[in-house]
Amino acid sequence: YFNHAAGFCKYPRGLLEQIRTCNSVYSFAFPVRHSDGSVEVVHAWRAEHSHHKLPTKGGIRYSPQVDESEVKALAALMTYKCALVDVPFGGAKGAVQIDPARYSVEQLERITRRYTHELDRKRFIGPGVDVPAPDYGTGEREMSWIADTYGELHTGELEALGCVTGKPVTEGGIHGRREATGRGLMFALSEACRSADDMKALGLPVGLEGKRLIVQGLGNVGYHVAKFCREQGATIVALAEREGAIHDPKGLNEDDVFNYRKRTGSILGFPGSTDLLRSADALEIDCDVLVPAALENVLTGENAPRIRARVILEGANGPTTPEADEVFRRKGIMVIP
Numbered sequence: 001y002f003n004h005a006a007g008f009c010k011y012p013r014g015l016l017e018q019i020r021t022c023n024s025v026y027s028f029a030f031p032v033r034h035s036d037g038s039v040e041v042v043h044a045w046r047a048e049h050s051h052h053k054l055p056t057k058g059g060i061r062y063s064p065q066v067d068e069s070e071v072k073a074l075a076a077l078m079t080y081k082c083a084l085v086d087v088p089f090g091g092a093k094g095a096v097q098i099d100p101a102r103y104s105v106e107q108l109e110r111i112t113r114r115y116t117h118e119l120d121r122k123r124f125i126g127p128g129v130d131v132p133a134p135d136y137g138t139g140e141r142e143m144s145w146i147a148d149t150y151g152e153l154h155t156g157e158l159e160a161l162g163c164v165t166g167k168p169v170t171e172g173g174i175h176g177r178r179e180a181t182g183r184g185l186m187f188a189l190s191e192a193c194r195s196a197d198d199m200k201a202l203g204l205p206v207g208l209e210g211k212r213l214i215v216q217g218l219g220n221v222g223y224h225v226a227k228f229c230r231e232q233g234a235t236i237v238a239l240a241e242r243e244g245a246i247h248d249p250k251g252l253n254e255d256d257v258f259n260y261r262k263r264t265g266s267i268l269g270f271p272g273s274t275d276l277l278r279s280a281d282a283l284e285i286d287c288d289v290l291v292p293a294a295l296e297n298v299l300t301g302e303n304a305p306r307i308r309a310r311v312i313l314e315g316a317n318g319p320t321t322p323e324a325d326e327v328f329r330r331k332g333i334m335v336i337p
Contacts, residue, residue, distance in 0.1 A: 006020070020076070022075055023048055024047070024051075025047045025068065026046045026047075026122050026124050027043075027044075027068055029044070030042055030044070030115075030118065032110065032114075042111060043096075044095065044097065044115055045066075045068050045094060045095050046071075046094040046119055046125075047071045047072045047074075047075040047093050048075065049072070049079045049090065049093075050079040051090050052079075053082070053089055054090060054128060054129065055127065055128050055130055056089060056090040056092035056130045056131070057089035057130075057133070058074065058094065058133065059074075059133045059134055059135025060093075060095065060134070060135055060146075061074075061093075061095045061138060062095070062100045062137030062138055063095065063098075063099070063136055063137050064099040066096075071093050071095045072093075074093040074296070075091050076091060077318055078091030078093060089131075093135075096111060100137050100138075108142070112145040112146060113145055116149040120149075120150060126163055127162035127163050131162065131163060131165060132165075133165045134166040134220070135317075136219070136294070136295060139166070140167060140168045141168075143166045144167055144168055147160070147161055147167055147171065151163075178220060179228075181220065181225075181315070182220070182221050182223065182224020182228055182315075183228055185221070185228075185291065185293075185315050186228035189211075189229065189313050189336065190208050190232065192311065192334065192336055193207055198334065202334060203310065204288055208232045210235070211233075211235070211288040212234070212237045212249075212287045212288045213236050213287065213288070213289045213290075214237060214238040214239075214240070214283070214287045214290050214291065215239055215291045215315075216240040216245075216279070216282060216292045216298065216316075217241065217292070217294030217295075217315070217316070218239055218241050218257065218258060218261065218267065221293040221315045222239075222291070222293035222294065222315065223258060226239070226254040227254050230253070234289070235250075236251055236254060237251065237287055238282045238285050238287070239254070239267060240282035241261070241267050242294075244266070245275075245276040245278075246267050246268065246270045246274065246276070247276060248273040252270075280303065284306045284307060286308040287308065287310075288310050288311060289309060289310070289311045290311070291312075291314075291315050292312070292316050295319070296317050296319055297321050298316070298319045299312070300324050301327065303324075304323070304324035307327075310333060311334045311335075311336065312328065312334070312335045
């Protein structure tokens with residue numbers, strides 16, 4: 001994506017290469033002892049893409065698939081997103097290569113606190129330096145552990161709680177932060193649907209009401225975009241999670257599905273819906289708006305020709321590959337980045 005965009009610029013190649021490259025990457029590993037006495041080595045990263053504005057800003061994800069290349073790419077995306085809307089932060093990203101579902105709460109706390117210790121040792125965290133946030137696999141709980149650990153290491157720093165965002169409201173967080181991304185997606189979609197010319201070109205009526213949505217991911221972003229869009233009159237026809245997907249043309253209620261998953265551990269088998277054992281199959285169901293709100297690179301050159309949505313509303317970080325983007329352009333599908 002960067003190389004394609006850079007082709008339209010007249011800046012020196014060296015300057016473009018400097019913008020493209022991550023300024024600092026910290027890669028490290030540490031041991032975790034399990035209850036049976038065995039020891040596992042956990043790999044982790046923090047990438048600071050650009051220091052042109054401080055602090056650098058970006059989430060921390062816990063995922064077994066994550067690697068250094070992905071962390072660096074996501075850090076670069078953070079820089080560009082902040083710059084595009086004139087937010088005065090540099091871009092950063094962090095990751096721990098674990099599947100949080102495999103660990104107890106106690107183990108996750110120890111991993112998170114050790115990760116924070118490592119970042120602090122190399123000055124990769126701090127209110128005016130680098131401020132992490134929640135991402136895939138992390139949330140308010142992990143951010144409160146980070147804030148507490150940093151505070152213990154920096155006794156007397158009045159602004160120590162500013163070392164991380166996404167904390168619980170009771171521990172220095174702010175009201176509205178949890179639902180902000182989903183609400184923002186609803187506003188973006190609502191504005192796009194107000195354009196009579198664009199909707200006519202897509203063969204859709206003006207307005208959000210009646211639009212058929214498919215949402216991939218029932219986490220913080222997916223849940224709230226489904227909720228706010230449904231409250232504006234849209235119909236959620238399918239929801240996808242890591243264990244599979246469910247489809248109901250009459251409409252799904254995200255609260256009911258969320259609570260059902262909480263009880264059973266899966267969205268599959270939700271009353272009145274049809275199960276899809278492959279989560280990716282939900283992306284190819286006919287709909288008006290497709291919202292990938294989980295991981296990156298889920299819309300590729302391979303599955304893009306089978307996507308039947310009229311609008312793609314990106315809720316994840318970089319869910320559309322350059323190859324898929326070109327297919328959507330040819331098909332006349334509107335992509336809202």
